[in-house]
Amino acid sequence: MARFLLRRIFQGIIVLWLITVGVFAIFFIGPGAKQVPRVLAGKDATPQIIAEVTNRLQLNRPIWEQYWHFVWLLLHGNLGYSFYHGESVNSVLKAAFPITLSLVIGAAIIWVVLGVLSGVLSAVRSRSASDRIVTGVALFFYSMPTFVLGLLLLLIFYYELTIHGIHAFPATYIPFGQSPSGWFRSLILPWFTLALVSAATYTRLTRGSMLDVMNEDYIRTARAKGLSERRVIFRHSLRAALTPIVTQFGLDVGILLGGAVITEVVFSMPGLGYTAVYSISQQDLPVIIGVVILASAAVVVANIVVDAFYAVLDPRVRLH
Amino acid sequence: MALNIPQASEQALAGSVPGPGTEIGENAKKIEGRSPWRLATQRLLHDKASMISLGVIVFIILIAIFAPVVAAITGHGPDQQFYAPIGLNANGQPLAPSSHFWMGTDTLGRDILVRIAYGARISLIVGVLASVISVGTGAIVGLAAGYFGGVTDTLLARLMDWLLAIPFLLLAISLVTVIGPGLVVLLIVIGFLGWASVGRIIRGQVLSIREKEYIEAARSLGAGPWRIMFIDILPNVIAPIIVYMSLLIPVSIVAEASLSFLGVGIPPPTPDWGSMIADSQSVFEYGAWWYLVFPSLALLITTLAFNIFGDGVRDAFDPRGGMYV
Numbered sequence: 047m048a049r050f051l052l053r054r055i056f057q058g059i060i061v062l063w064l065i066t067v068g069v070f071a072i073f074f075i076g077p078g079a080k081q082v083p084r085v086l087a088g089k090d091a092t093p094q095i096i097a098e099v100t101n102r103l104q105l106n107r108p109i110w111e112q113y114w115h116f117v118w119l120l121l122h123g124n125l126g127y128s129f130y131h132g133e134s135v136n137s138v139l140k141a142a143f144p145i146t147l148s149l150v151i152g153a154a155i156i157w158v159v160l161g162v163l164s165g166v167l168s169a170v171r172s173r174s175a176s177d178r179i180v181t182g183v184a185l186f187f188y189s190m191p192t193f194v195l196g197l198l199l200l201l202i203f204y205y206e207l208t209i210h211g212i213h214a215f216p217a218t219y220i221p222f223g224q225s226p227s228g229w230f231r232s233l234i235l236p237w238f239t240l241a242l243v244s245a246a247t248y249t250r251l252t253r254g255s256m257l258d259v260m261n262e263d264y265i266r267t268a269r270a271k272g273l274s275e276r277r278v279i280f281r282h283s284l285r286a287a288l289t290p291i292v293t294q295f296g297l298d299v300g301i302l303l304g305g306a307v308i309t310e311v312v313f314s315m316p317g318l319g320y321t322a323v324y325s326i327s328q329q330d331l332p333v334i335i336g337v338v339i340l341a342s343a344a345v346v347v348a349n350i351v352v353d354a355f356y357a358v359l360d361p362r363v364r365l366h
Numbered sequence: 367m368a369l370n371i372p373q374a375s376e377q378a379l380a381g382s383v384p385g386p387g388t389e390i391g392e393n394a395k396k397i398e399g400r401s402p403w404r405l406a407t408q409r410l411l412h413d414k415a416s417m418i419s420l421g422v423i424v425f426i427i428l429i430a431i432f433a434p435v436v437a438a439i440t441g442h443g444p445d446q447q448f449y450a451p452i453g454l455n456a457n458g459q460p461l462a463p464s465s466h467f468w469m470g471t472d473t474l475g476r477d478i479l480v481r482i483a484y485g486a487r488i489s490l491i492v493g494v495l496a497s498v499i500s501v502g503t504g505a506i507v508g509l510a511a512g513y514f515g516g517v518t519d520t521l522l523a524r525l526m527d528w529l530l531a532i533p534f535l536l537l538a539i540s541l542v543t544v545i546g547p548g549l550v551v552l553l554i555v556i557g558f559l560g561w562a563s564v565g566r567i568i569r570g571q572v573l574s575i576r577e578k579e580y581i582e583a584a585r586s587l588g589a590g591p592w593r594i595m596f597i598d599i600l601p602n603v604i605a606p607i608i609v610y611m612s613l614l615i616p617v618s619i620v621a622e623a624s625l626s627f628l629g630v631g632i633p634p635p636t637p638d639w640g641s642m643i644a645d646s647q648s649v650f651e652y653g654a655w656w657y658l659v660f661p662s663l664a665l666l667i668t669t670l671a672f673n674i675f676g677d678g679v680r681d682a683f684d685p686r687g688g689m690y691v
């Protein structure tokens with residue numbers, strides 16, 4: 047186990063390193079390195095001013111030198127400073143991460159409950175009317191692009207209600223510190239947007255997995271022993287069917303913690319995804335790299351956790 | 367996960383293992399002697415939901431092809447702007463659906479119906495071609511990794527892990543910002559999205575097929591690696607390739623629409639569903655629901671039809687239904 051973890055962490059670090067190289071390369075191949083000083087210097091800037099800005103941002107140094115500078119800072123836990131705001135990337139990420147986190151945690155709770163329960167219902171009553179309805183609804187939300195659902199909810203529950211004088215949901219994110227109840231209300235629509243779109247995957251996954259498990263001999267044995275149907279379903283079947291669901295959950299949360307890009311953009315929530323999109327449009331390299339590192343690290347960690355969890359859950363899996 | 371796949375696939379390929387709840391009995395005799403391919407197509411043809419969704423897909427394709435006809439019927443070009451009072455109201459806001467503009471007008475006074483018809487072209491082209499790129503690359507890399515093993519396998523498997531760890535949307539937006547928006551860029555970027563996961567699946571399958579006797583036989587007859595990979599192994603992984611292909615199309619369509627929604631897709635004024643939906647946000651406050659609702663419906667119906675059809679294809683090839691949930 048320890049050897050497995052060490053190896054995976056080492057591989058993860060290599061992956062992260064390659065990703066930073068990739069982002070650096072994209073930035074320097076593209077217009078970013080030229081565009082940033084020009085934008086910063088303003089409309090009427092003379093070539094001298096642009097040159098000075100370039101110099102101050104050290105953008106005229108060779109790429110490898112800048113990269114080394116970046117790695118050196120990173121080894122000291124510093125991700126550098128935003129080109130535009132002079133703010134440290136660490137503090138940008140620190141401000142954005144809690145927003146993404148509160149979005150993802152709330153949505154994850156809703157989607158797991160909805161997805162797993164509907165999947166179980168659907169599998170237990172396989173081929174019944176309720177199964178058909180659940181499967182149909184799941185397919186509907188599975189096909190729904192996140193931004194379409196988000197905008198439809200926004201149109202119905204924000205604009206239409208506001209036109210009728212009801213202000214139930216704020217249109218933009220309200221920080222928890224400013225008003226806890228406002229924070230909660232401002233998150234309801236984003237939570238449901240993300241959750242409904244994701245829950246559909248879990249419904250399908252749970253249904254498939256449960257149907258497989260419920261054909262096993264030990265389920266028949268459990269029924270033959272006279273256990274209650276509820277116990278057979280939740281204790282014997284669901285528990286065994288949970289492995290693929292846990293895998294999917296780990297990976298999904300890992301990906302989303304790096305920024306639920308679309309949901310954040312639709313609801314103008316300044317989380318990691320929104321920050322990233324905004325920085326990319328500005329070519330703010332230090333912030334882009336910061337978000338990408340954080341996002342990729344979340345995926346890498348989620349992968350390791352899922353694999354390790356697999357071994358804990360299923361003794362037949364050997365890690366090496 | 368990887369352990370289950372080869373097992374499931376063998377059964378899928380054998381094609382004769384009845385799934386849970388499938389009725390055997392009187393049909394058992396008839397099934398004998400049909401090829402797995404015929405069985406799969408027959409299952410698909412008998413699946414009502416798949417056939418209806420196939421009909422919807424054909425309809426959307428026809429709309430895309432005959433978009434100029436739609437324009438001719440309405441008498442409005444895709445980029446033709448109608449100013450107030452024809453296409454916009456006195457305040458310069460879009461008009462609601464009417465007998466003149468069946469789905470209303472957009473922020474520039476253009477006919478939404480005509481633009482939706484033209485927008486189908488981009489969605490379908492990107493959806494299909496990007497999926498072909500993904501599946502093609504994934505299949506080739508998966509074959510190579512699984513067949514050669516050793517260092518090649520390790521390197522390719524790591525590359526796939528690496529790609530899967532990259533936040534797709536961020537990578538896509540960065541690349542488009544650098545290279546500049548356009549159809550080819552979108553195809554490459556979205557094609558990039560899917561291949562690593564396809565590659566993983568194919569690799570897993572090839573790993574088990576490689577050890578089969580008939581591969582050993584081919585090798586002892588003097589077949590080279592290319593022959594073994596493409597003549598002996600490839601036909602045996604074609605079922606998952608087809609299934610993946612059909613499941614990837616809606617994913618690619620959504621990816622294209624999402625990128626356009628974020629403003630890094632097909633540049634305006636080319637009609638595109640994602641850009642139309644993004645643009646509709648600016649007139650929400652005037653209650654212009656039609657600008658959001660109709661392009662959204664077009665997108666949703668398309669992805670839904672492809673998903674139902676994809677599910678049908680999967681069930682037809684793998685009636686046990688455990689393989690590609």
